[in-house]
Amino acid sequence: MQQFSRRDMLKLTGLAAVAASNVGWLAKVRAQEGTAQADPSWHVLSRVTWGPMAVDVERIQAIGAEAYIDWQLSPENIPDSGVDEWLSKFDYLAGTARGVYDRAYVDDYVYTVVPWQRIYRAAYSERQLFELMVEFWTDHFNIAAGDSMGEKIVDDREVIRRHALGNFRDLLFASAQSPAMLFYLNNAESVAEHPNENYAREVMELHTLGVNGGYTEADVRAVARALTGWTVADTANGAGSFYFDGSVHDYGEKQILGYVFPAGRGIEDGLQVLDILATHPSTARFIASKLARRFVSDQPPEDLVESAAQIFLNSGGDIRQTMRHILLSPQFAAAQGQKFRRPIDFMVAMLRALRPGLDFGNRPYLVWSLEDLGQLPYNWNPPNGYPDAAGAWLNTNGLLNRWNLALGFPYASEGWWDDISLNLNAVVPHAANANQLVANAVTAILGTPARLPREDFDLLSAFVADDGNPTIPLSEEARADKLPTLIGLLLASPQFQWH
Amino acid sequence: MNMQTMKSRRELLRSFGHMGIAGVSSALYPGWMPRLVFSPRYQNNAPGTRDVLVAIFQRGGMDGLNAVIPFGEGSLYYDRRPTIAIPEPDGSALAAIDLDGHFGLHPALRPLKDVWDAGSLALIHGAGSPDPTRSHFDAMEYMERGTPGDRSTSAGWINRHLLSAAWQNESPFRAVGIGAMVQGSLRGTSPALALQSIADFHLQGRDDQLEVVSRTMAGLYNISAPEDMLGTQASDVFDTVNLLSQMANLDYTPAYGVVYPESDFGAGLRQVAQLIKADVGLEVAAVDIGGWDTHESQGGAEGEFAGLLGDLGQGLAAFYADMQDYMSGVTVVTMSEFGRRVDENASAGTDHGHGNVMMVMGGGATSGMYGRWVGLDSDVLDDGALAVTTDYRDVLSEILIKRLGNSAMDQIFPGYSMNPLNIFQAR
Numbered sequence: 001m002q003q004f005s006r007r008d009m010l011k012l013t014g015l016a017a018v019a020a021s022n023v024g025w026l027a028k029v030r031a032q033e034g035t036a037q038a039d040p041s042w043h044v045l046s047r048v049t050w051g052p053m054a055v056d057v058e059r060i061q062a063i064g065a066e067a068y069i070d071w072q073l074s075p076e077n078i079p080d081s082g083v084d085e086w087l088s089k090f091d092y093l094a095g096t097a098r099g100v101y102d103r104a105y106v107d108d109y110v111y112t113v114v115p116w117q118r119i120y121r122a123a124y125s126e127r128q129l130f131e132l133m134v135e136f137w138t139d140h141f142n143i144a145a146g147d148s149m150g151e152k153i154v155d156d157r158e159v160i161r162r163h164a165l166g167n168f169r170d171l172l173f174a175s176a177q178s179p180a181m182l183f184y185l186n187n188a189e190s191v192a193e194h195p196n197e198n199y200a201r202e203v204m205e206l207h208t209l210g211v212n213g214g215y216t217e218a219d220v221r222a223v224a225r226a227l228t229g230w231t232v233a234d235t236a237n238g239a240g241s242f243y244f245d246g247s248v249h250d251y252g253e254k255q256i257l258g259y260v261f262p263a264g265r266g267i268e269d270g271l272q273v274l275d276i277l278a279t280h281p282s283t284a285r286f287i288a289s290k291l292a293r294r295f296v297s298d299q300p301p302e303d304l305v306e307s308a309a310q311i312f313l314n315s316g317g318d319i320r321q322t323m324r325h326i327l328l329s330p331q332f333a334a335a336q337g338q339k340f341r342r343p344i345d346f347m348v349a350m351l352r353a354l355r356p357g358l359d360f361g362n363r364p365y366l367v368w369s370l371e372d373l374g375q376l377p378y379n380w381n382p383p384n385g386y387p388d389a390a391g392a393w394l395n396t397n398g399l400l401n402r403w404n405l406a407l408g409f410p411y412a413s414e415g416w417w418d419d420i421s422l423n424l425n426a427v428v429p430h431a432a433n434a435n436q437l438v439a440n441a442v443t444a445i446l447g448t449p450a451r452l453p454r455e456d457f458d459l460l461s462a463f464v465a466d467d468g469n470p471t472i473p474l475s476e477e478a479r480a481d482k483l484p485t486l487i488g489l490l491l492a493s494p495q496f497q498w499h
Numbered sequence: 500m501n502m503q504t505m506k507s508r509r510e511l512l513r514s515f516g517h518m519g520i521a522g523v524s525s526a527l528y529p530g531w532m533p534r535l536v537f538s539p540r541y542q543n544n545a546p547g548t549r550d551v552l553v554a555i556f557q558r559g560g561m562d563g564l565n566a567v568i569p570f571g572e573g574s575l576y577y578d579r580r581p582t583i584a585i586p587e588p589d590g591s592a593l594a595a596i597d598l599d600g601h602f603g604l605h606p607a608l609r610p611l612k613d614v615w616d617a618g619s620l621a622l623i624h625g626a627g628s629p630d631p632t633r634s635h636f637d638a639m640e641y642m643e644r645g646t647p648g649d650r651s652t653s654a655g656w657i658n659r660h661l662l663s664a665a666w667q668n669e670s671p672f673r674a675v676g677i678g679a680m681v682q683g684s685l686r687g688t689s690p691a692l693a694l695q696s697i698a699d700f701h702l703q704g705r706d707d708q709l710e711v712v713s714r715t716m717a718g719l720y721n722i723s724a725p726e727d728m729l730g731t732q733a734s735d736v737f738d739t740v741n742l743l744s745q746m747a748n749l750d751y752t753p754a755y756g757v758v759y760p761e762s763d764f765g766a767g768l769r770q771v772a773q774l775i776k777a778d779v780g781l782e783v784a785a786v787d788i789g790g791w792d793t794h795e796s797q798g799g800a801e802g803e804f805a806g807l808l809g810d811l812g813q814g815l816a817a818f819y820a821d822m823q824d825y826m827s828g829v830t831v832v833t834m835s836e837f838g839r840r841v842d843e844n845a846s847a848g849t850d851h852g853h854g855n856v857m858m859v860m861g862g863g864a865t866s867g868m869y870g871r872w873v874g875l876d877s878d879v880l881d882d883g884a885l886a887v888t889t890d891y892r893d894v895l896s897e898i899l900i901k902r903l904g905n906s907a908m909d910q911i912f913p914g915y916s917m918n919p920l921n922i923f924q925a926r
Binding site: 381398 | 558559631632633634635636637671676679680681686692693694695700702703704705708711712715716718719720728729730732733735736739740789790792794795842843844845846848850851882
């Protein structure tokens with residue numbers, strides 16, 4: 001409660017905009033965005049990290065883009081002691097499945113801890129590309145945690161993180177046998193007498209072949225029959241792990257995607273289904289197109305999707321090789337600034353630009369903000385995962401919420417939130433005058449002053465100088481007063497919304 | 500899985516999340532804010548000549564056979580749903596509510612019986628999309644585009660209605676989608692506003708910087724001459740903030756002591772009512788209600804599905820009562836991407852089906868059961884589900900022509916030919 005009453009008393013309050021008719025004076029010739037000189041290494045960093053930090057810029061300049069990508073593609077070789085230490089506060093996350101389930105069952109706090117650790121890892125893990133892959137697969141194999149956060153914690157660990165840069169077949173098999181997925185898409189209750197088709201449909205439509213991947217309604221039903229008995233052992237029987245219950249399996253003959261499944265087989269039915277799906281050309285195409293949409297552009301070039309699908313197919317579903325192909329492709333290099341940051345991308349990029357200390361308090365402001373922005377982790381109910389393309393996110397209320405987060409968050413430097421510590425002086429170096437302060441702030445938030453059109457630069461200078469001369473010395477008091485909002489304006493600027 | 504627990508946890512998180520923001524906004528409303536009368540250009544420029552449309556989408560595929568129950572089918576219904584069937588009407592609180600001797604409302608929809616009795620609730624059974632897909636995402640997309648089976652159409656059906664209408668309306672509230680995202684039916688080149696909360700829709704920041712911050716943001720986004728989608732949205736933010744700031748009373752009190760359900764759906768309808776009464780130029784609102792994908796433990800007269808219907812029915816009835824002085828100019832229509840299979844599944848739920856029930860509520864509608872009911876005999880089922888005998892566009896096209904004054908069906912529903920059901924009186 002305390003932070004918010006302080007917020008009330010301090011300064012957060014309704015702020016209405018000037019009427020649109022009053023801003024005619026702003027009419028100006030706007031410098032073309034994107035004319036800032038092409039900067040290949042900044043582009044690579046913008047896409048293989050959650051937001052470039054100075055240390056990333058130094059590294060990529062030292063070793064080159066290809067070596068940087070290869071380094072990030074081998075997360076097993078990247079130490080991550082900061083994250084490990086932070087996570088050790090929540091030791092149950094790494095404990096036995098039983099322990100996790102029990103904890104989530106009795107402790108509602110877990111429902112806040114889990115989104116919070118998602119944000120923290122994205123912001124501060126050294127394994128940046130790995131965390132982006134985790135995000136991709138979390139959407140692809142979406143599970144709304146609902147009441148089963150314990151199962152989702154185990155799914156995140158044993159399915160998504162274990163295979164995020166590994167082999168797709170392993171990932172698919174792990175997901176199909178993950179208690180969280182078995183519950184979420186109801187396969188756990190599917191029995192011969194009344195098969196439940198939910199998982200059978202989505203594993204083809206969303207996880208492998210894609211909706212136009214060449215399956216029929218009859219295939220959906222037959223796959224559901226093949227997967228009858230794939231369930232979760234009860235506690236007495238094996239502590240909530242995958243279990244094949246032969247007593248409820250449908251042993252009849254089945255025809256699936258042109259294959260005849262002979263009568264009398266048990267778990268082999270489902271294993272063969274997954275094998276067919278994992279190695280199907282439609283799956284290669286579907287996965288390649290989704291990866292390209294996430295990492296290249298909302299309308300990925302057809303030739304890139306084709307070549308990435310070939311790599312995926314020829315490598316037996318090797319995710320690392322497929323990603324390497326995409327990230328080193330000329331189509332990737334040509335797609336600068338074409339992705340709109342989704343809410344979590346935006347928030348994490350903001351955190352990486354400001355590098356606040358994040359503790360875990362009772363009222364995690366960032367988790368609520370992400371919910372207001374419409375992307376609370378593990379909370380997308382339909383099985384298709386949070387949308388990727390800009391069209392789904394680019395709307396009025398979403399933009400306003402984003403602006404409010406950007407303009408409010410830098411005030412963490414004044415101690416508004418118990419669990420966030422922020423030193424803006426470490427982000428934006430001291431400056432002699434308003435122009436220099438703006439230049440330093442633009443460099444800190446957007447990488448280089450060239451990324452902000454001159455007119456916008458002048459607007460910000462006028463803000464800092466109170467419409468006075470931006471080249472005369474700036475008092476320490478004025479600098480401290482203006483800096484949080486100056487940073488907020490840059491985070492809210494159009495340039496920061498794309499990467 | 501316990502839906503109740505899930506909800507309470509979510510709402511706990513949510514209520515904390517909004518405390519700081521909602522709590523301050525009205526108390527410290529800045530005194531300098533302009534309170535101008537509305538510019539005439541923002542008013543629906545021919546007041547009273549067309550209805551406001553409220554389009555409700557039930558995401559997940561509602562089980563229409565347990566919402567409007569064909570109890571008159573006898574064993575064809577009851578034998579296929581051994582644990583989830585709704586008992587025949589017998590006057591008790593947990594039985595169907597008789598409508599016409601063959602169909603009955605689920606007991607959780609009891610609030611809608613008053614609307615039915617008042618003559619303003621039309622029910623269309625066996626309605627749906629002619630496309631056979633049973634994928635949620637395809638079915639929703641086709642339904643919201645208005646062109647089943649065809650993805651090449653560039654916008655949602657409501658957006659194409661606004662584009663093809665003979666009149667113009669520059670209000671940012673012309674089309675409003677309640678929620679964090681704009682619904683597919685509203686997407687397209689005619690602008691649509693995503694609106695979560697009227698009370699929270701303003702820039703936040705320091706009192707002493709209000710003016711300069713909004714001026715600077717307007718400049719950064721060049722809102723006087725937007726150059727792209729992002730600039731257009733930014734411009735809409737400013738227009739919207741300005742208009743909402745002029746609404747005399749942001750703390751809306753519904754008429755006649757009506758209380759809306761405390762759900763996202765109830766809050767959404769409440770805001771739609773507020774916008775209609777404020778006369779800010781609203782022509783179409785889209786409101787979602789989710790959770791209908793009841794593959795497991797859906798329950799019968801009580802339980803999970805009953806809870807969803809309760810929210811739906813109470814929300815609609817509250818809207819009807821609150822808006823009773825306006826209802827002659829309002830049409831509400833519900834739809835869902837598909838219905839569910841007749842047979843109950845192993846998890847005491849139901850799987851994806853096809854035909855469903857649509858509801859229409861409004862002063863221009865006449866109560867009754869509409870559509871062509873073919874029954875539940877195995878040989879008339881469509882892959883185990885109620886067949887679609889009424890194209891959902893038969894309902895929408897009649898609304899568009901008779902109540903919204905737009906007959907451009909070739910643009911709104913290209914390739915579709917009309918079969919009016921005569922639910923509505925023309926205005």
